[in-house]
Amino acid sequence: MIFRKLVYEDLSYIYSWLDEDDYLRRGVLDEYVKKGLGYGIEVDRKIEAIGLINLIKELRYAWLLGARVRREMRRKGLGEFLTRRLIEESIRLGAQRVALSTSLDNKAVIRIAEKIGMRNPVSIIMYRLRTEYLTSYPTGLIAEGDLIDLVEKIVYSEDHYIIFIEHPYVWIPVKIINLKDLVYKDLVTICVSKDLDAITFVYKDDRGRSWTHIVRSSVVSSSYESIKTCSEIMSLDSFNGIILISNRSVLWDHYIKNIGSRDYEWGFHIFDYQQDIS
Secondary structure, eight states: OOEEEOGGGHHHHHHHOOOTTTTGTTHHHHHHHHTOEEEEEEEEEEEEEEEEEEEEGGGEEEEEEEEEGGGTTTTSSSSHHHHHHHHHHHHTTTTTTEEEEEEEHHHHHHHHHHHHOOOOEEEEEEEEEGGEEEEEEEEOOOOOOOHHHHHHHHHHHHEEEEETTSTTTEEEEGGOOOHHHHHHHSOEEEOOOTTTEEEEEEEOOOOEEEEEEEEESSSSHHHHHHHHHHTSOOGGEEEEEEEESSSSSHHHHHHHHHHHHEEEEEEEEEEEEEEOOO
């Protein structure tokens, strides 16, 4: 097995075995090959597994994504070999921290992540609310001034994660970014309940869709009202969903019961594995 960078000549064969609805076909794989951050495992002169590295140089942070193994070549150790080589390449590129995510039911990737030392995954739970159920509540406050400093201390101490605004779908620990800077650049709006038992971030992704992201919630009913309030900061026409992050599934079980099944259209859980490689 040979680990190497992908070149354009590899793409026709890769596309012959990628699933038809795979998001990598939407220009993603081509983009990473162009940037020199697409990699593959070559077996008998054919690329049988691929993976991408999203490198955030300013944070020395690498996000592994798009790992695929051709169906007929699975259970031969290519996935683990690929993941280990991608981590080594991330270190070579200057990363001090590496992460990857996988769905809750992807047992193969979970086994690989645990085997190579990635422990204590954070569950990321995403739901999309139906906008017709979003109505105003008076509980949400916009964090400004000293309140931003207080929120920053809370989320840094509790080790929260957030989508990195400049790199959509990359999850990073809040404590390695400058949260206050994102607020002052109008990239993130912070909403809180009056007693700070609920903290949410509101922001738009690269497609102009609005998200409400719960980063702290200890009282379910209060956090739900705060979510609905914060959602109206952005245009409801572009409101796409809420993101819940916790490693305490019991909390979110209670939360979903409080929402009620009529209020959301879809939801899924993923594991976000993080490993310090400095």
